[in-house]
Amino acid sequence: MVVGNETVPTAERLHSEAYTRPSKVRTILIGNRFQTGLLRLLVIYAVLIFSAFLFLLPFYWMVNTALKPPNQVFTLPPTWIPKPVMWSNFLTAFTIQYETDPPVYNYALNTLIVTVNGVVSTIFSSALVAYAFARLEFPGKNVIFLGILSTLMIPFAVVMVPQFIIWRYLNWLDTLWPLMIPHWFGSAWNIFLLRQFFMTIPREYDEAAYLDGASRWHIFVRIILPLSKPALAAVAVFAFVFFWNDFLGPLIILSTPENFTLTLFLANFNVAYRGTPWHLYMAAALIIILPCLVLFFFSQNAFLKGITVTDLKG
């Protein structure tokens, strides 16, 4: 009857009312739901550029110094662009040797051993444990899982001293074993991460295989692991960065330079060279962080997935 087009507040009408209310000028400057206004765009990019500038400044300063000839390092005001560019600094940083110190590739090799062991073993052992929590039922499951999570709150300092005493007792101090063995047994964080991911895999897959007579082990190796490549890649990437950068662990365990990892070498750099040749120092730092930077660039998606796979609500 009276209900005509004019008076019925349909959703469409409400929308159009809400969006036509602001003036044209306001839309151009501030924008609306469909387009970003010019003024707003200007502010966004200005803040973005300024912040990115600040965040990248330390990298610039490192690269700039790493490529300087030695005499330019100490000139004031500083040279903002090195001239000539001294690529040879990288070689020098990694070939000059102080007295009886081992060559740098030795540190790199130690780091690589610890890192590869860490990545491979932590992925495999954490995945095993995570699978049990994602798929199997057993008495005490929830209590144990809560126990695993609560170890995240235990600072390394609490276990550091007793661990040190164990390795000393075994006479394994100053070897790489203490930096490798503890990671064969899964890490709480990775177990949590992988469990969250495994839970998103439809149960039908493994139930079907189970009814076909496949063992839990087969299901784990043949179905769950292949389906979890993105999550495994994320864990691998994070583990790589963690082990490559680990400092406190090597610091308390290793004492002779032959066994040092790259982070220890870097922390002792200015001690070893009596004074601070900053151009070489920065060249060394750059090469040491390079594998992680390269890894990040080639696996950005794995990185970002790894961070966000943890469902914060669960």
Add this chain to the structure above:
Amino acid sequence: MTTTGLAPRSNIWQSRRFRDAIVAYAFILPWVIGFILFVGGPIVASFVLSFFRWKMIAPPRFYGLTHYISMVTTDELFRISIWVTFKFVIISVPVSQVLALGLALLLNQRIRGLGFWRSAFYLPAVVSGVAGSIIWVWMYHVELGIVNNGLALMGLEGRNWLYDRELVLGSLIVKSLWNVGIPMVIYLAALQGMPQQLYEAADIDGSGEVSKFFAITLPMLSPAIFFNIVMGIIASVQTFAEPYVMTGGGPDNATLFLGLHLYQNAFHYLKMGYASAMAWIMFLLIFGLTVFQFGLAGRWVYYEGGAR
């Protein structure tokens, strides 16, 4: 034709549930072994050790609560280290969250080159504590550093960032802000997963940007904020590489973090018992701050789909 043959045999070894449980325990065995050897065992050992005096040469001697008492009575450095750590955590964690959230909001706008901007902000997070610290020592260098030279370009006077006891903790906090990439990415993911209907409803109601932020964005982000704060507390209470490399705890103990003080007692003076006692104080600090956060969480963390 006897019926007894049909009665199910309750042989426990044949039940699926039991076999499954055995298999499950086999799967978690690595963690159980690792826990006993490298976590649970050491936790107990560390606790016991904290009541003993042991410098690794003579056998341990029972010391009672002496370590815990001397922390408050005689070891002034301990009090300093707690205060330094506490100040660092209380400033660094919230400021990091604000910065991370701000950057995430910025990246969540319709912008070009998201990958580039995101990388720029995230990149520092993959740089090791040691390498990052060294870079920042060089940035803060009094005469040759880019910070003071940059200030000079703007006509401002440089400061001695790492050797001035009033400034040094602030300098380390600024360095810690360089690593906000991880919380930022978590916020960004949470923002991108935000249900759009809420914003549409708010648009219909004619709400402004600011009220939308406080009424929708912030409550929906609160689980992520809570998660990042707890993780930030756990990590920053344990700060070690930065003071070790950048300042060595100085000047005048102004950056003597708890982790550094503990490390020095354990591995320079071999006071294993005392270091263990301090490790437990560090745990209590983390535990206390985390429990405090959980207590507050009920008031401000909003979980979609009901209370948890």
